Amino acid sequence: MKSYMIIGQYVPGHSFIHRLDPRTKLMIIFTFVFIVFFANNLVSYSWLTLFAFAAVLLTQLRLGYIIKGITPVWFLIVFTLLLHIIVTKEGPILLEIGSFAIHQGGIERGLMISWRFMLLVLVTSLLTLTTAPMEITDALEMLLGPFKKLRIPVHELALMMSISLRFIPTLLDETEKISKAQASRGVDFRTGSMKSRIYAIVPLLVPLFISAFKRAEDLAMAMEARGYRGSEGRTKLRQLQFKRIDYITAIVYLAVMIMFLFLRQ
């Protein structure tokens, strides 16, 4: 129960990427996600791939571990590839089986799209692998700070996120406890048809929800007793500070992207 996918699984460490300010990482990844869509030839794809692999190396994480972490997404990548091969009818025919034909354009398009997809997944997984969820929350709160003026409750959203993160282990423990309790009463979660397994979830979810609501009520009371009254007039213990490596990274990233503009057609 306790092992979740490594997308979202933080690996503590002290590598270059680990030490970057989470805001730097967020901004780079956010812009990278857009930029990937502008790659349109082999050279520009290769350039971005080189960048991604350089980033992977800098995390000092084992490549196998990262690849394994994005396994759930492999399926989607392969699916995209196949879909394009089947659907696209452009360029010369490479292979013909009865009425079904594979075109060169299909292979090219499919490879490009899935390659793009893989780059996106790889780079975004680097964020969650090297940044503690709480750091991401802090970074989001600070980066989105200006939106408070538009009455977007940035602080409240960040607090909600941090409380959710804090209660994930608690709720997982509880799920395990309840599922054991229900299993000992004869509820079968593992065998039977899909329908009966879905029905078996109900006696798990109901007590879980009831207890989660009770927890929320208690927590709200405790927060009020400790003087919580919204974001106004609050100071913050957690602080983020851009350091030298952040400036260096920003400059290098900018250079890489300018180079990219020259390399694409």
Next chain:
Amino acid sequence: MVAIEFRDVYFRYNEDTPWVLKNFNLKIESKETVAILGHNGSGKSTIAKLANGLLMPQAGEIFIDDRKITPTNVWEIRQKIGMVFQNPENQFVGTTVRDDVAFGLENRAIAREEMLRRIQESLQQVGMEAYENHEPHHLSGGQKQRVAIASVMAIHPQVLLLDEATAMLDPRGKKEILATVLSLKEQLAITTVMITHDLQEISIADRVIVMNKGAIFKDTTTDKLFNSHQELQSIGLTIPLSVQLAIELEQYGYPFSTYPLKQEELIETLWKSHLKM
């Protein structure tokens, strides 16, 4: 000075339910250590929440440090009276120990430098300074409750109010909390109110208030409490085994000056009493 005063307080949760507190009066002097006892539903938590301004009485007045609680000053009052709740899990707000202690300080707009100093100070007071960066799910129940106490102490309150803070802990956790409360009492001149239904815990209190059906049933000192053991049993409190044994022994002619709350105390008194004979 009076730390907490309830004056003719009436409180009920709903219009159509009976009064939980009816014409309730209570005075707790500054620097006293008071235990509030009573069976489930006798109104103990209601008293705590009223004292903290989490609930407002329908009639009557409540004073903290001689200041009446009103809707406008309730935030200041909460700075004077820190509260620890029963469930260790459900009052841990931060993702780490230090974030949790910081939460109350952030709410009060304490400057960051001061915050760092106070986090150190209050974690030391409860003996949790080595766990500053630990996450809650790596802590025991007793440790979480000690962090909850530290979070409250960081605000520098005048009153520490524990509402059955040990009820969900194992014997070791209970011991940890009692030792922590005792050492705080020695280090700082602080008013301590411990709500409990565990009669073992009253050993560190100077004064014991027994609640029954929303009214004070008995207001006495710790030593004298068990002189009226029959009455206590009649309102559904369980007398600790050591006290029960002492009461039985008395009928066989072994007098006790005070009833022992712990087994060791009982043994101590017994062998000494044998020496006297």
